[in-house]
Amino acid sequence: MKRYLTHPWLTIRVQLALGAIFVIAAIPKIADPPSFAHMIYNYRLVPASLINLSALVMPWVELLAGLALILGIWKRAARNLIGILLAIFIIAISINLFRDNAIDCGCFNVADRGKTHEQRIFDMKVDVVRDLGMLLMVGQLWWAGKREEQEL
Amino acid sequence: MKQNTIFQSAAIVAAGIILALVANAFASRDRKVSLVGTYPNALKVPAREVQVAPIATPVTQTVATTTQPATITVPPTATTSTQPTATAAIETVGLNPMVKTPAAPAPTTTTAPTPHAPLPTPTREFTAHPDKPYIEIAYNDVKALHDKNVLFLDARRTSVYEQGHIPGARTYSVWESDIDDKVNKLFAERNDQAAQNLPIVIYCSGGDCEDSHMLAQKLWGIQFNNVYVYKDGFPDWQQHGAPVHTGANP
Numbered sequence: 001m002k003r004y005l006t007h008p009w010l011t012i013r014v015q016l017a018l019g020a021i022f023v024i025a026a027i028p029k030i031a032d033p034p035s036f037a038h039m040i041y042n043y044r045l046v047p048a049s050l051i052n053l054s055a056l057v058m059p060w061v062e063l064l065a066g067l068a069l070i071l072g073i074w075k076r077a078a079r080n081l082i083g084i085l086l087a088i089f090i091i092a093i094s095i096n097l098f099r100d101n102a103i104d105c106g107c108f109n110v111a112d113r114g115k116t117h118e119q120r121i122f123d124m125k126v127d128v129v130r131d132l133g134m135l136l137m138v139g140q141l142w143w144a145g146k147r148e149e150q151e152l
Numbered sequence: 153m154k155q156n157t158i159f160q161s162a163a164i165v166a167a168g169i170i171l172a173l174v175a176n177a178f179a180s181r182d183r184k185v186s187l188v189g190t191y192p193n194a195l196k197v198p199a200r201e202v203q204v205a206p207i208a209t210p211v212t213q214t215v216a217t218t219t220q221p222a223t224i225t226v227p228p229t230a231t232t233s234t235q236p237t238a239t240a241a242i243e244t245v246g247l248n249p250m251v252k253t254p255a256a257p258a259p260t261t262t263t264a265p266t267p268h269a270p271l272p273t274p275t276r277e278f279t280a281h282p283d284k285p286y287i288e289i290a291y292n293d294v295k296a297l298h299d300k301n302v303l304f305l306d307a308r309r310t311s312v313y314e315q316g317h318i319p320g321a322r323t324y325s326v327w328e329s330d331i332d333d334k335v336n337k338l339f340a341e342r343n344d345q346a347a348q349n350l351p352i353v354i355y356c357s358g359g360d361c362e363d364s365h366m367l368a369q370k371l372w373g374i375q376f377n378n379v380y381v382y383k384d385g386f387p388d389w390q391q392h393g394a395p396v397h398t399g400a401n402p
Contacts, residue, residue, distance in 0.1 A: 033176065033185045034309065034327035038363075041191055048194035052185040056176050060168035068164065077160030101197050112357065117200065 002147075011144040014137045015069050015079075021134065022066030022082060025108050029059035032110050039106030043092050044099075061085070076145060083138040090131045093124050182310040184329040192369055198360065278302075278378065280349040285372035286365065288383040289353075291392050297353050297380070298394075307356040307363035308386070310400075318355065318389055319397040326366045339374050351378045358385030 004010070029036040037055035040046050046054055061081060068078035089107070096103055102120035104113060105127045115123070176184055278297065281287060289297075298304065304321035306313045313323040324334050342348050352371065356363040368379045382389070390396060 030175065032183060033179070034183065034325070034329075037185050037189065038327050041194060044193075044195055044197045046194065048191040049188050051191060051194060052187055052189040055185060056172035056187075057165075057169050060172045060175070061165055064164045064168055064171075074160040074164065076157045077164055080157065081161055081164055099197050100200065102200075112361075114357075114359070 005140060006144040006147045008144070011141060014140050015072070015075065018082060018134065018137050018141070019066045019069030019071075019078075022062045023070065026059040026063035026066060028108065028110050029055070029106070030063065033059075035110035035112075036106055038112075039104060039110055042101075042103040042106075043096060044101060045092055045095060058085070075141070079138055079141045079145070083135065083142075086131050086135045086138065090128055090135070093128050093131070097121065097124050097128070181330055182325070182328050185327065186329045186332070190370075191366065193362070193366075198362070278351045278380070280377040282377040286354070286368035286379045286381045289380045290383060291388055291394075293380070294353055294355075294382045294389070295392070295394060297351055302351045302353055305352060305354045305364075305367060306386075307354055307367045308361075312357075314398065314400050316386070316390075316396045316398050317402075318386065319395050320402050321355075321397075322402050323400075324354075324367055326363050326370070331367075331370070335370055335374065338371075338376075342376070345375070348375050349378050351380060352376060353380045353382055355382035355385045355389070358383070358387045361385060 033052075033055045036059065037052050040051050040055050062085065065078040065081040065085075068074045069082070089105070093103075093105055100121070102115075102117040103124065104115070104120060105124060107127060176187075276289070276293060278293075298318065298320070301320065304318050305324040306317045306321040307324055307326055308317075309325050310323050310328060313321075313325070317323070322334075324331065342350065354364040354367050354371075364381045364385070368381050371379050
């Protein structure tokens, strides 16, 4: 089982998929930083002075980390950064689920979609599950990397 | 190996910071953000709103509604040549929804889906309220103020404003980098106490949109003491069949 889960055939596909997801997620945020800043504000977790800076920098880190995974450059660093970002996203959305603060996650789309409170809460739950799935992909890459190191 | 990974991670983050700053420096006006924003309620979770008010029922946040005939109370010294909206409001003291001022936007770009909508009845006096940043009002009051050519500010994004806005409204998105310049310009236009006590109506997208409240707080912070927030915002304006203006100009 372990051999299949850490097989290079699977690892390269997970790496490419995760990289592509992060590149795709970064583009709308880079294209419209004010809207992404608004999304970050809606989380009510980031101090006012850091909202705009986060909205500017985070998408570029996502893009560079995603590209690094796709191109196979600095894979471990990119994987670790993506893992940290995913952990932050999961914690942030979960806190707001707990507080019943319905938000658009701003993960792939930064436009206000005019959803109801209930629709947003449902979407947030889906987002957490999706991000946990991506965190599992990071785990697979970490595990495969570990095995690679042992074999060397 | 571990140190190398840490260095590489730091390099990616550093490159991200540099690219972000460069991209922001060259971004167009409506895509740019100021590096440090001022958002007073950034860590305050909003209370969930319960929709109970029917359309056209005036809603106020802190002040009870009144059935008195409405007037725009303006200090007598408020006329200056650089304040077109202020002047218009002064000229039309006492609300009369039938009166249209010459400064109304060009009809060629304005649409009114239901031309025979009943005339709104304002429900309150629009006097200065220096003790609170804004008062929330509903359609009837908003329409009455609009008919008096009071200054309207659209707090939504410029791109959304261009798709349709209340005729005469200026774009004042709180998320775009030039908001402080615009607020300062408004302050320069209305640079005395009397002018700052003239009514200003701010709106965004209604619902849980807070942009208009944020802008109202900004204005209150620089002594604008008569600001109203159109609680139900632009969607409500459209629902009432009121005129809509498209494009980049007010």
